[in-house]
Amino acid sequence: MTTPASPQYSPPARPDNEHPPTKRPRKQVSRACDWCRARKIRCDNAQPCKACRQRDAQCTHKGIDDEPRTLPMALRENEKLKQRVRELEAMLASSSSQAMTPSSDNTSPPSNLTTTGHQLEHSSSTSTRLAVLSLPTFSSVSKPQWRGIYVDTAHSGRASYYGASSFFYFVSRIGSYLGNVLQQPLADRSMQLRGPSKRVHRDAEAEAADNLDTVNPVPSANDRCRFLSRSQEEALLRIFWEGYHCQLPVIDEVEFRRHYASLWEPARTTRKSSPLVDIVLALCLQYGYAYIPPAVTSSTESGPGAPTKDGTSAGRGYYRRSQSLLLADLESPSLATVQSYIFATAYLCCASFQNMSHILVAQAIRTAQVIGLHTEPAADMPYGEKELRRRIWWVLWMMDTKISSKLGRPFLIDCSQVTVNMFSDDEEAASYNGAALSSYGGVTWLSYARHANQLYRVYMCIFGTLWDNFGVIIHRKALSCVYNDAAAVEECAKVLCPKLHLMKAWVNTVPSGLKMRRRGGGDPYCTNCAAVEIDSMAPIWLQRQCVCLELTYHNAMVDLTRPFITFYSHPGTYTQAAEHHATTCVDHAVSFTLIMHHVVTETDLMNNWSEYFCMQWNTAITIVGFILAYPIHQSTLKARRALDKAIAVFDNFVTSFPVSADAAAITRDLAAKADMLAGRASSSTVAGVGGSSTTTSTSASTDTPTVLPNNAATPVLPIWGTTANPGSDDLTWLDPSQQDGFGQFMDWGLSNDASSSFERFFNPGNLTAW
Structure with missing residues (x-):
């Protein structure tokens, strides 16, 4: 007996023109307010929302502004985070491989770090890898530096380091240049002690x-x-x-x-x-x-x-x-x-x-x-x-x-x-x-210290930028110093160009009470060689402060621009910005010397002020270096005249500093050598070398200097743009850090500025030993 099948339900037929009812989409709230989020209740996203209006309270949204508000935003943020994780993992793997690779600068890692790298490479233990990777890593090229020189300043056999920005490095460059251009080694007895060592700490x-x-x-x-x-x-x-x-x-x-x-x-x-x-x-x-x-x-x-x-x-x-x-x-x-x-x-x-x-x-x-x-x-x-x-x-x-x-x-x-x-x-x-x-002329006795401090703030900013750039370029081009590459010198010079206006801006902040007037109405702190006028009615402390502040400014400008005094220029190149800085350097060195000469010979403000005697020695050697590097230049004549003024300043200090007599003798000797080499340069320029009547121009308006021929029969002075020894490609003399034997030559530089024993090394009676 079979049970009859129950009839199946079928929906009523709709007319063809009737569509099914559409479901109303649910309203999405991108981000609930703080009150609704804390209580997990629905927020209508109004401002203020309904819940906050009912409780009569402020409706706030203190969540993170850039947090995902919708599902698509959350998915995109999740993908970004995954990509960032992959990048960090790649960076970590790269740094680990570099740590295990020997350095390219011939610096061997410590043995314990080498062993750790070996273990990292061969160990399959995850904990070992994590432990090694957690160690701090130090990069030797994170802030590359221009290598300086090592000099035994105290004659103790223990050398001290002096950076490439120091006066001592510049002295060594002069020594390299003279040794190369004169083709004569230093005589063994050209520098010798004149008296016993005098130590500030006795035995x-x-x-x-x-x-x-x-x-x-x-x-x-x-x-x-x-x-x-x-x-x-x-x-x-x-x-x-x-x-x-x-x-x-x-x-x-x-x-x-x-x-x-x-x-x-x-x-x-x-x-x-x-x-x-x-x-x-x-x-x-x-x-x-x-x-x-x-x-x-x-x-x-x-x-x-x-x-x-x-x-x-x-x-x-x-x-x-x-x-x-x-x-x-x-x-x-x-x-x-x-x-x-x-x-x-x-x-x-x-x-x-x-x-x-x-x-x-x-x-x-x-x-x-x-x-x-x-x-x-x-x-x-x-x-x-x-x-x-x-x-x-x-x-x-x-x-x-x-x-x-x-x-x-x-x-x-x-x-x-x-x-x-x-x-x-x-x-x-x-x-x-x-x-x-107290005060005078709108300034107090503390104004000098404040403005000098601000000067060194500006100086430090420019100095740091310039020498960081030197280090970067030297590292990038694998140089030991910039002077082997004319393009590197010019690149660094262009870095300094927009920075020097900061020094000019500092001058504008100095009050008139701290500025010395110029005879004839010249601008203070300028380099036009106008004579200064000291206010005789001002108190002594203010007169001295005005002199010291301007001298400090000129000395700072000399130190910033001196690296661009080059003793060699590559044939076919003209480093215009570098030469501009070299001219600026000698202009400020000349201004320092003229002010110092005026103050020393006409007043007693700087009597026995040894700090500024050392600055005078610094600027005098800078002037010597410029004359040697640029024997034919529009600034050479005034630099040579200023050198005679510097000698007069040294002669004036002799009564207080016996070593000042040596400074005067050394400066006279170097000036004589510069005159002799400049004479060679002039004769070579006029008559030509090897039958050629070529000339060299070093003015700032020249685009490309004419270079002396390299077929000279005998070595001549390298007029700007030639080598010191024509026909020779050896330029190692440009980098003093690559040479030895400067200890004796440096005596004449260090005995006046950095001798740690008050020793007097130079024998004026044997000046012609070279």
């Missing part, structure tokens, strides 16, 4: 004879003659306030006077020892040597190894005692400790102990960081104390910039870690606590 036997107690020094009867009486010390301190105090404003005048008076109480015949007072007196003796009667200097500088008629080492007894006393404060330094280090650095720098001064300024910086001078002072600190702490720090920064750039070494201070503000030079800061020095 152990002499120190034992001094019998100075570093904790509570009580000078014996034998020692009292080596130190000054109270009246003599107070006379010296009077010259300090208008001298170094205005250049390095790192102490409070009133507090220092109070401290000094307390050292003589109650009714003492000998002063209590103080490292700060001792180093200030050492500076006063060094600076005021020209003003001190000979009887006083002989009584204070008697004893073993005492110098005679040498202001650079005057006051060394006070310096040594100050350093001995500072040893007891290393664990608990104070503000006075940093102040003492600053003055000690200045003393060593002016005494030509460049390495010692560089090391000591590093110690001063670290001590300042120990007591927190690199951070902004507390708000509740007295105004005067806050300003003093700021001045101390920024004076330290300026000293680091000056010394490090001069020696071509890395800067010691990382400015990214500094939070202290610049100090003020207004009337309140200048007259705080009843300071004797």
Whole structure:
């Protein structure tokens, strides 16, 4: 028996013109407000939304602005993240392979790193790979540098490094050029010692004879003659306030006077020892040597190894005692400790102990960081104390910039870690606590330090950019120095061109009260060789500050542009920008010399100011280098005349610095050599070489200089655009870092600017030994 099938349901037929009802799409909300998202309720995405209107509260959207709001956005973001992960993995794999590959600059990795790389390559353990990859990696080419030179400045057999930006590197380039063009090696006895070594730190036997107690020094009867009486010390301190105090404003005048008076109480015949007072007196003796009667200097500088008629080492007894006393404060330094280090650095720098001064300024910086001078002072600190702490720090920064750039070494201070503000030079800061020095002509006694600091800020910015670019180009072209590649020199010169306007902009910020006028209405800080006018009605401290600030500016311009004085130019090329910088360099060197000559011969503002004597030596050798490199140039004649002025300045300093006589003799000898070589160049230009009547033009308007022929029968002076030895392709002399044997030649450069032993190496009686 079968069950009848149930009838199947079939929907009713629709007319052909009737469409099925469309489903209403669900409204999507791209991002709910914060209230609705937190409670997971529906948000209508209105502004404000319905839920927030009902609760009468603010409707906020504090989510990340770039977070995905819709599903397509989320998918795209997910794909981007995956791609980024793949890129990072590729970078990690690439860095790992480079770490295992030997360096191409002939620098072998340490053995332990080599073993680690070997393990990484062969190990299949994931944990081992992760452990190795987590180690920090250091790249030797992250910031390439232009290699400097190593010179034994103290004749100890231990060479010191001086960078390519240093004066010493330029001196070595002059030596390379002269040795090549004259085809004569240096004679063994052309430079020789004239006297015994004079060390600022005497040997152990002499120190034992001094019998100075570093904790509570009580000078014996034998020692009292080596130190000054109270009246003599107070006379010296009077010259300090208008001298170094205005250049390095790192102490409070009133507090220092109070401290000094307390050292003589109650009714003492000998002063209590103080490292700060001792180093200030050492500076006063060094600076005021020209003003001190000979009887006083002989009584204070008697004893073993005492110098005679040498202001650079005057006051060394006070310096040594100050350093001995500072040893007891290393664990608990104070503000006075940093102040003492600053003055000690200045003393060593002016005494030509460049390495010692560089090391000591590093110690001063670290001590300042120990007591927190690199951070902004507390708000509740007295105004005067806050300003003093700021001045101390920024004076330290300026000293680091000056010394490090001069020696071509890395800067010691990382400015990214500094939070202290610049100090003020207004009337309140200048007259705080009843300071004797005040203001004149719209400037205060602190204005010089502030504007000098701003000058070195600009200088450091340009200097860093230029030398970073030097390093990049040298690394990219695999050069040891840029002078082997004319295109590299010109490329670096073009980098400097747009930066120098910053120095001009700084000049415009200097107040008129700190500028020296020019006779005939010339612009201050210009290089038109117009004579300067010093305001005789201004106080002495302001007169000296005006001179020092402009001299510092010209010296900074010389240091920035000197690398572009080239002693060789590749045939068929003309480095116009580089020659422009070389002309700028010699113009500022000439301006420095003319100002210095005027001030030294017509005033006593710069008497025994050894820092600017060293700057004069720096600019004089720069002028010599320019005359040698460009014997036929529109600026050569005025440079040669300025060289005679520099010799006159050295002759003037002889009474204070015996080594200045050597500086004058050396400059005369180099000037004579330059005249001789320029004579050869002129005769070659007029008559031609080997029957050719070719000429060479080095003016800034020339596009391509005519090059002397290379078929000369005898070596001649390389007029701009030729080699020093025609017919020879050996250009190794262009890079002093690739040569040896400069130690003896460098004596004449270092004995005047960086001899760490006050030694006098040059024998003027044997000037023609080359």
